[in-house]
Amino acid sequence: MSSFTLFVAADDDRREVIEIVAAAAGVALVVKAGETCPGAEGFGPAMGGVPVISTAQGPIARTVPILQYLAGVHAHSALHGDCLYTDAVVDQWLQVFLADIAPNLRILQDVAPDGTVAEGSAVAQAARGKPVAPKAGLALRSRAEAATAAVFAALAARLETHSCLVTERITLADIAVASQLLPLLESGAMPSVAPAIARWALACAHHAAFVAVRGAPTEAAVNRIMSAASAVAPAAPAAAAAAAAAASGAGAPAAASAAASAAAPAATGLTNSGSVSAGALSAPPAFATRWSRGRARASEVLTAGAAIIGQTVTVGGWVRSARKQSGLAFIDVSDGSTMAKLQFVVKEGIADADSIAAVAKVGTGACVRGTGKVVATRDGKSVELECTSLSVMGDIPDPSKYPVAKARLSMEALREHQHLRPRTNALAAVTRVRNACAFATHRFFQERGFLYIHTPIITSADCEGAGEMFSVTTMMPADPKGPIPRTEDGSIDYSKDFFGNPAGLTVSGQLQVESFACSMSDVYTFGPTFRAENSHTSRHLSEFWMIEPEIAFAGLEEDMSLAEDYLKYCTAYVLEHCAADIEFFDQRVEKGLRDRLQNVVNEDFVRLSYTDAIEILCRPEVLKKAKFSIKPSWGMDMRSEHERYLTDVMFKKPVIVNNYPKDIKAFYMRANDDGRTVQAMDVLVPRIGELMGGSVREERLDVLEKRMEEMDVPKDNMQWYLDLRRFGTVPHAGFGLGFERLVMYVTGMENIRDVIPFPRYPGHADV
């Protein structure tokens, strides 16, 4: 959890809204009331004591920037709008309630409806000790009421037809506005309010973030809000509501549909949102969207929580467990969107589910869709769905035959049911984390201006030795007894093959992507690669995905820094976006996983030359302590035990070993002047070992040609590669990592076959 310090004047009531937003965003806040933040002089006291938070990057002053920042710390906090426009509408509400009408709200709070001015209040202080006559107080108050009337009208109209202020879920706008209004309503300072505002304010008061900061609302406070609501005539007509909704942030089509559905407001809400998730990405392109999901995701319902209590939503998913109890059925449903299950509560005799017994019978694995009201769970900590209808879309006719019915099947057993295993907790969590790693990879490189290049899968060029390549051919006969074309001398006649030459599946896109680095500067690949090794270990696959960035005008330092930043980025991204999944892996798969990952994000990686690494490993005290099975010596390829010593014992953080002996590295790596090392680097990570490997590429034509000759690399097929050195050569570098290794590293999963949807290894390519 990220942590920040808030500096705020002792009596500053903006403290509360900042604390609530921090709670909603899952950010820890240390409050230093009455202290000032060093380094923020230009924005603090000189402006009359504004709130300031200090962050690792520096201070931020003023309420709105602070709220926006806190809301953004974790992308999943989803406190912003869902597009550029709704973001702006959120901003608009913040501006109006935290700045523009704040002084008038202050007056409504300080001056009672009868004109009495609260002692010690700003109004009283402004009178410098002289008593303020109730008549003067009343005048002040009525000016404040007039100044805020239009805003309250817009607020009421919006909330007549929508569950929240801007989108259909709690945003910064709801928190900011409710934090200003709740004290007014709960204290009776605002004795009448539109029922829609009261309903929404109550939902906010029960929201976890509000409860965390202000405590649960008291019965008296709830009663006062309710009576304020009953003091006014209900509901604006639909047309006015729609107009006001348009004014307050619903999109034009949404406003129209809001008007259309005004007769059944409970049916609006999450159900038809098809919404863009979280604030993970700003400003998607603007166009009129037509897709809607027709159902809410379990993750959306559980995240919105108390904010949507009372709303009607539809959720579909697969039953994880079901039980029957005194006329009710309780069904835990998962739709893959989150580790948590949403509980359906089903009463006897509702449509489509005519007996509890029938419902309870659907059992694990059945597919159901339920519509109902979101209600609080008994402990008040979460919400569940009180179904008004339930459809069984797909049942399990014979539960004994459902292969993944049991609660805890071994990973080996699940591997026999690859098409069903994502219905289990572990594989679903892997799927979400793998997805997050993939998107984090694209985001990382795209944010830095790299271009994604699709290097070829079928190729006649080979990077690291043809022995490991799968052949790709169209010469295998359709009739298994048929012949394979041969020339007169009995050789296989590849001129008859599809590509006119022997072709195989790529083992790396590096050589090809270099040609794009030598024209577009900064590029990366992310695609499948193959090894025809007859390997049955838990760390090898025949088909796996690789990521290979390549940067021009760069040397070893840049390459190491890029690798370090990339790994930290992906790790931090997963910690942020898959917190519940990482929690699961931490508990069930690898104790201490989260700490291990946080260590990678927090620590500067050690950079150590191979020569120094060997020197360290050969120190007598190290040899004594480590008891290596193979004694390290200069020139050897380091074994895992050596790498582990460096990362797990010696430094306790990631280590980048660099400048390896040339004889244990590939032909294309750039030679150092010492004549015996090349500019290669491997990133070693505690508990995992090597995760990435890279190098500077030999950019000098003559040196490269000589090295190819020394290492017997045939040059005939490689003229195109030499061309890159022949014409406008450039220093460049890159690295590669196996994507599945990355997923193993972030999940703690121990067998590589369990982190890819359909693993391929000797004898296995069935599905």
Place this chain on the structure above:
Amino acid sequence: MSSFTLFVAADDDRREVIEIVAAAAGVALVVKAGETCPGAEGFGPAMGGVPVISTAQGPIARTVPILQYLAGVHAHSALHGDCLYTDAVVDQWLQVFLADIAPNLRILQDVAPDGTVAEGSAVAQAARGKPVAPKAGLALRSRAEAATAAVFAALAARLETHSCLVTERITLADIAVASQLLPLLESGAMPSVAPAIARWALACAHHAAFVAVRGAPTEAAVNRIMSAASAVAPAAPAAAAAAAAAASGAGAPAAASAAASAAAPAATGLTNSGSVSAGALSAPPAFATRWSRGRARASEVLTAGAAIIGQTVTVGGWVRSARKQSGLAFIDVSDGSTMAKLQFVVKEGIADADSIAAVAKVGTGACVRGTGKVVATRDGKSVELECTSLSVMGDIPDPSKYPVAKARLSMEALREHQHLRPRTNALAAVTRVRNACAFATHRFFQERGFLYIHTPIITSADCEGAGEMFSVTTMMPADPKGPIPRTEDGSIDYSKDFFGNPAGLTVSGQLQVESFACSMSDVYTFGPTFRAENSHTSRHLSEFWMIEPEIAFAGLEEDMSLAEDYLKYCTAYVLEHCAADIEFFDQRVEKGLRDRLQNVVNEDFVRLSYTDAIEILCRPEVLKKAKFSIKPSWGMDMRSEHERYLTDVMFKKPVIVNNYPKDIKAFYMRANDDGRTVQAMDVLVPRIGELMGGSVREERLDVLEKRMEEMDVPKDNMQWYLDLRRFGTVPHAGFGLGFERLVMYVTGMENIRDVIPFPRYPGHADV
């Protein structure tokens, strides 16, 4: 270009900053001064006449939300910070200058340094016609100066060490602050100012967006700013500057390096930014970054433009053309980051480039790296690099042998040099657009909560017929004369093959991804697929990339809407992010391209049943007009000429034809009750034809099995697929599109071999 209407009071001076931001963001703004925006009552006049813009989605009121919105309309406008923290610092400056100290700035403008109050000013109006004594004016002014002193000190300290207010490029903060300060400085209302502020204000005044709205600054205005700067003692000491930089938004490490480099402030700036691009994505994970590029990209220099005039930067790239002229060499350099070239101006005798003749000799294709000062081009419209050093990293020893030297090679000729062709304008533009399409695809699905699934490349299952599959094998003998394992009866012995069975390269990931839709709900694939067709057309490849989303609990309507939204999203994304590339294609490849694409974004797609489509095509007047070579009739697979008639002649926009005859569609498509059609759909696009195809999947086990029998689809290998219907089946749908078709569609390129880095087709898999 997007367009919005601004409603603002006739005398509201916030109009200018809004117009400047719109210009900087490339957004067209129609100004209606003195009018009010309908539908924004709650936020407009009641608040005293705030600015309002109307957008397609609704109105937005108040200056800061409006600026944020305009800045975000085009993600490439890069007007925000480069991370969550700098975003907050931008917000902070907006808040301070547009709200908090705005009244004091107003006073500095209205009351002259000698205390004279301007006629008609707010101060004069507040006195209700009574003259304000200079003494009272002076008191007002000195209060305003005191109230703003700390802010100006922070501003000066920041600008001592940085070129811009928040990051090293122009953001909203610079525009907002400069728009408030420039009138004060140019009018002499602020007779002294820190030199760093003056320098920066001048750079802003020359920025294209300011010039577009305010005109170029006059000589008198420039002189007044310069003399204000010389009225104060120069420069704060480095320590104070660093402290203040920390206060005003530089990250802690940046502040330290700023202090370290205070002795050579000109060396800071873009050069070492390694910065996160644009506002394309908000809030990347927070960690201490170590990677820096050591060079600026040409796109960054050209985009920053006037804002970084005078800064020293390093740029590397490849020479597109070079010429010599009276002691100078002019070299146009491209680094792949943008269509535009950055011009290097090199003087005789600089380090590393001892004679102009030598520099001019490097010629097209050479790789150079230059360091120098950013200066305005002669026409003042752009910037160029005045080199103080130039290194030739890689030359072209014999220009006559450089294969892509000529200005305009045919696409066919370039195809012979796949490794060098991205150095040409056309292929570089394709590379950027292809990258944008790929990332837009991921963003689209990720924003909507879809999970990215890697379906297998090697498979024993086949979706649409094994005849088109490449075999994948390890049985081809290393010795070409060697045998291939056969069983006793002469059949090829696949039990000896790597996977123990015949295996091939996938033709589609759909069947496999369905298993994830039936557990994780909303998923998509994006990976390579293969066809072993001996096809030599300009529209077929043997290896191509496909995108296949699959959604659970969904029917044909949702599927069509998802396809429509997806295509619009990608198109809008490319229009926004690759504007210069699309301009190039519009001019050189397909006239009217941009309009064609904009039409797709703007129009609701027509949805038409196959039966209705055939009915339309068979109308006598259509047959007469269209002169089809084949007369359409119900049951046939529509030909391009028929599809083209619907999209290009009849509707002039995209058309989704749906509910096709079952006999021309695949076995897995869901049967309609009419017994003769299935829930399939094809998206047809003007000038292109079919771009996407999809369907609802048959979710009923018995119906699916019967259909497989009817169509002779063997069930043995498909039991896993039937399991998805056997256990908790769910209605689901999806579609697929060939990624290269998408790139052809957005670029107008006519041969599919030119939109993929290394095309594979019969006889070609060399590189």
